[in-house]
Amino acid sequence: MDFFATALPALGDAFSLILAPENLMYLVIGVVLGLSIGVFPGLGGIAGLSMLLPFIYGMDPVAGLALMVGLVAVIPTSDTFASVLMGIPGSSASQATVLDGFPLAKKGQAARALSAAFTSSLFGGLFGAAILTVFVLIARPIVLAFGIPELLLLTLFGLSMVGVLAGTSLLKGLIAAGLGMMIGAIGEAPAQGSPRMDMETWYLQDGLALVIVGLGIFAIPEIITLLRQDKPIAKGAVLGNGWRQGMQDWWLNKWLSLRCSFLGVVIGVIPGLGGSVVDWIAYGHTVQTVKDTSDFGKGDIRGVIGPESSNNAKEGGGLVPTLLFGIPGSGSMAVFIGGLILLGYEAGPQMITNDLDITYTIVWSLALANVVGAGLCIFLSGGIARLTAIPFPTLAPFLFMMIAFAAFQSKQTPWDLVALIGVGILGLYMRRFEWPRPAFLIGFVLADQAEVYTYQVTQIANVRLKLKGMEGLMDYLISTTGIILLVIIVVSVYLGAKNKFKLSSVAAEQSTGSKRGPMIFTLMLMAFGALYLQQVIAINIIIDKVFPVTMACITLFFGAVLLLRMRMLPETASIFADTERGEDLNATRTMWATLAWFIGLLAGTLITGFIIALTVFMLVFFRLRAGLSWYRSSALTVMSLTILLIIAGALNRDFPGGLLQEMFKLPWPFT
Amino acid sequence: MQWSKKFNRRSVMQAAGAAAIGLSLGLSGASAQAAVDFSGETVTLIVPFKEGGGTDKWARFYAPRLAEQLPGKPAVVVKNMPGAGSTKGANHFSSGRVDADGLTLFASSGSTQFPYLLGDPRVKYDYADWNVVLASSTGGVAYLPADLGAKYNADPKSLLNEQFIYGSQGATKLDLVPLLAFELLGMQVEPVFGLKGRGDGRLMFERGEANIDYQTSSAYLSKVMPLVNEGKAVPMMSWGALDEQGNIVRDPTFPDMPTFKEVYTQVHGKEPFGTAWEAWKAFFIAGFPAQKMVFLPKGASQEMIDTYSNAFKAATQKADFAEASKKRLGMYPQATGATAEAFKKRGTEVDQTALDYIKGWLKDRYGVEL
Structure with a gap:
């Protein structure tokens, strides 16, 4: 396609279309909705777009696109609020932001972190849109250059970040990643659908959702730890104007x-890797390529800038496979395709040949939405950052409400809370004994791709070998793209080995003391591994069991090595790190006593359903734990519930019921 | 093909007439359904799949069009209830926790019917309980790369000597239909499992990793036709369509393409017959002509069933529907009333011999035990 003869006029037409006041208005409405939804953890583009679709039907195409793109484009902008201010991953795209964003908030630099994040988001979003403008015309052959061997290499590239994010002990990092993969492989096998480790429950049949694992591994440990100390998040002075x-x-x-x-952009463009690993790769890359890494994990602003630049850029990249091939790179893009259909357009090659002006309308909407969204967020960040100055017990019930509601977006049953608390306990102990949680999450996120691509490559390679001999096989496995990727992986591993990321915020030697705790935890992980192995080895269909069995064996092997080392090393070695003897030493309450509040909310939900249980929980918590008057407790409870009900009502969400709902039919929101 | 055209034209004419009269009186069919009025109500359409899937898109395509036609113009919202291969949502719809007051509907797809037919232990629902108010048909087309396509066009039998790779979502899924078809033809097809959707299969084909693929009609029209026009793909066969007597005929969307049945006859020198063929046909019907249906729960009143049947009928016969649905749904019957009932019966009732054959085949060929 001739860029100057065809594309430029289309670009100009699209620009004048989008600048019509009515279309701009819809864009801004989309942006405001997107920002409001993105603030809630667990809610993202899928929920937001699904809410819009009934209104999209019958709309003018440009206005409809402006509305939808406006919403999608700013989700990875506003999800940063939760990640930085509360330590709760706002969505799968900002999990890595938590690592340094939250420590910055703790230091009283929330406004600075937010403003750096939003500026990065803005830049990433504009960069994505700019690349999309040209790339969409020539992307087809490039996307097709990524066959399954190349996708497998990309998956390995993602996994190579484990080396960077493993922290002080590579061994622990490998075990954590292996466990993440094992847990990611729970549920129906991708090839032939054998049940794996699902304990014969329907809940585990579909595996654990990323939202549950992300919240359990990161949010729960942070919230519980802060609550034990009864202080505001920001311990220093709050800089409201660090923007x-x-x-x-x-x-x-x-x-x-x-x-x-x-x-x-690159990871967004290639369908098959999934958007949830982008921020981790960007974070790993950041750690690999800067000189001084001593501050990472303790509040290095670069740890915010990296992931936040990548996650907005991904949206632009992700539109390429969505528009050109009709293959959505993420759930929200899948719903977006549905919206296009309602507007009368079908994603596919004709988006370039016939509907280029529409495609460019999308590009312009994307760019404008990023400007409006980031502008609004920067404007608000100073004020919102003051949340970190509120005593934490007053804030905690609201956070519990948000993460419980987020978890319910997984399968809409009280079991979501059970799973969240289960993973949360794992997260708490991983934090306590300094196991690298990012490595676990990377393993979890990439488990499916690692399994499926390995299996598919093997099978295709076998057929090639049979048909065309060795030459045909090599022809398939070795490509220019593949070689480039291999080089990147080697460089990444080398840089990872050179630049170590330290998880501990206190010198490890100070926080060790006893061998017992860390060894018992390791033994329990290994017991889980053994149980898992015993379960998956019994599967009949070979291709459904190869991957989990291999992962379990590797993990158990590294576990045995770790236990041996633990026997030999003195108890002052960093391997025995224990935050109970370090930064949590002076906490006023125990972990279990604090977690009991959340377990209480779960128990209440099982009996009376979520809304009634939450009302009681909030009242009691504000009054007894936060020490507020009954009057203020009631006021805060009513306020929180109102916000929750408005959001849930708009998005047409139910709340999980308990025994009460089994017996009686109750109206929404008690259902 | 003839039947389908006739069917479409006849019913379009009838309904267009009825709708025109209704509209001109300003009643929009309200007189016939005076007792049912949804003013200010919200109708929930349960979709047992994730947002963005085929059934979700189909349901969202219909939701606003249905809302327009229901008496009192209620809001029609789609509620996704994914899980356990759609059996979770279907079980919920059957659990007695859903009132038969006409405010809750269920959207079912072939992926809900297959576990039901195969006796999946997770299934606690019975299609016989439900009242169908809309049945949407679709079709499917298998296609080949240019070189194999040329060979095939010269002599269909030449394909029996080739080795094929086919990207598949799993043998117990909708892919059962193409996999069994390839096998009955005598082709050597190696399925590569683990795909997340048919779009992935198309990508594998475009990258040259797979050398046979199939797409449902709408995806074929919008995404494979451009490849055919560029000379990169050649259509092989359609699965066919179902006529009123339950015979397989040419697909009305692809009248120039031979059906699987025709290709079989050409390759083997005789028409397909026997248990294997009957089994294929049964699952083909569940997977394609009777793929997507909308149901009212057990115990819905006849009045309510009629209200919805008429509303869907009116929606499919609106002036702009044909244009919009051609892109999205292909030229297939969007059946209501007795026709929908017939589709439901054919798509959800399979005789025991056919079922035993399929189970045996899945076990022998893929080691899957159900």
């Missing part, structure tokens, strides 16, 4: 931001 500094931070790291934006 100027945040922008400067971005400027100082503009090349990092550019590189991460590029990574985001």
Whole structure:
């Protein structure tokens, strides 16, 4: 396609279309909705777009697109609020932001972190849109250059980040990643559908949702730890006006931001890797490529800029397979395709040949939405950052409500809460004994791809070998793209080995003391591994069991090595790190006593359903734990519930019921 | 093909007439359904799949069009209830927790019917309990890369000597139909499992990793036709369509393409017959002509069933529907009333011999025990 003869006029037409006041208005409405939904953890583009679809039917196409794109484009912008301020991953795209964003908030630099994040988001979003403009015309052969061997290599590239994020002990990192893969493989096998480790419950048949694992591994440990200390999140002074500094931070790291934006676009463009690993790759890349890594995990602004640049850029990249091939790279893109159909367009090659002006309308909407969204967020960040100055017990019930509601988006049953607490306990102990939680999450996110691509490559390679001999096989396995990817992986592993990321915020030696705790925890992980192995080895269909069996064996092997090392090393070795003897030593309450509140909410939900249980929980918590008056407790409870009900009502969500609902039919929201 | 055209034209004419009269009186059929009025109500359409899946898109395509036609113009919202291969949502719809007051509907697909037919232990629902108010048909087309396509066009039998790779979502899924068809033809097809959707299969084909693929009609029209026009793909056969007597005839959307049945006859020199063929046909019907249906729960009143049947009928006969649905749904019957009932019966009732054959085949060929 001739860029100057065809594309430029289309680009111009699209620009004038989108600038019509009515279309701009719809764009802004979309942006505001997207920002509001993105703030809630667990809610994202899927929920937001599904809410819009009934209104899309019958709309003018440009206005409808402006509305939808406006919403999708800013989700990875506003999800940063939860990640930075509360330590709760706002969506799968900002999990890595938590690692440094939250420690910055704890230092009282929330406004600075937010403003750097939003500036990065803005840059990433604009970069994504700019690349999309040209790339959409020539992307087809490039996307097709990524066959299954190349996708497998990309998956390995993602996994190579485990080396960077493993922290002080590579062994622990490998075991954590292996466990993540094992847990990611729970449920119906992707090839022939054998049940794996599902304990014969329907709940585990579909596997654990990423939202549950992300919240359990990151949010629960942070919330519980803070609640034990009864203080505000920000321990220092709150800098409400750090936003100027945040922008400067971005400027100082503009090349990092550019590189991460590029990574985001590339991973978005290639269908098959999935969007939830983008931020981790960007974070790993950040740690690999900067000189001084000593501050990562403790509040290094670059750990915010990297992932936030990549996750907005990914949206632009992700539109390429969506529009060109009709293959959605994410759940929200799948719903977006549904919206296009309601507007009368079908995603596919004709989006370039016949409907280029529409495609460019999408590109412009994307760029404008990023500007409006990031602008609004930067404007608000100073004020919202003050949330970190509120005493934590007053904030906690609201956070419990948000993560419970987020977890319910997984399967809409009280079991979601059970799963969340189960994973949360694992997360708490991983935090306590300094096991690298990012490595676990990367393993979990990439389990499915690692299994499916390995299996598919093997099978296709076998047929090629049979048909065309060795030459045909090599022809398939070795490609230019593949070699480039291999080089990237080697460089990544090398840089990872060189630049170590330290998880511990206190010197490890100070926080060790006893061998018992860390060894018991390791033994329990290994017991789980053994049980898992025993379950999956009994599966009849070979292709359904190869992957989990292999992963379990590898994990158990590394576990045995770790236990041996634990026997030999003195108890002052960093391997025995224990935060109970370090930063949590002075906490006023125990972990279990604090977690009991959340378990209480779960128990209440099982009996009376979520809404009634939540009302009681909030009242009691505000009054007894936060020490507020009955009057203020009631006021805060009513306020929180109102916000929750408005959001749930707009998105047409039910709340899980308990025994009460089994016996009686109750109206919404008690159902 | 003839039947389908006739069917379409006849019913379009009838309904267009009825709708025109209704509209001109300003009643929009309300007089016939005076007792049912949904003013200010919300009708929930349960979709047992995730947002963005085929059935979800189909349901969302219909939701606003249904809302327009129901008396009192209620809001029609789609509620996704995914899980356990759609059996979770279907079980919920059957559990007695859903009132038969006409405010809750269920959207079922072939993926809900297959576990039901195969006796999946997770299934606690019975299609016989439900009242069908809409049945949407679709079709499917298998296609080949250019070189194999040329060989095939010269002599269909030449394919028996080739080795094929086919990207599949799993032998117990809708892919059962193409996999069994390939096998009955005598082709050597190696399925590569683990795909997340048919779009992945198309990508594998475009990258040259798979050398045979199939797509449902709408995806074939919008995404494979451009490849055919570029000379990169050649259509092989359609699965066919179902006529009023339950015979397989050419697909009305692809009248120039031979059906699987025709290709079989050409390759083997005789028409397909016997248990294997009957089994294929039964699952083909459940997977394609009777793929997507909308149900009212057990115990819905006849009045309510009629209200919905008429509303769906009116929606499919609106002036702009043909244009919109051609892109999305292909040229297939969107059946209501007795026709929908017949589709439901054919798509959800399979005789025991056919079922035993399929179970035996799945076990012998793929080691899957049900």
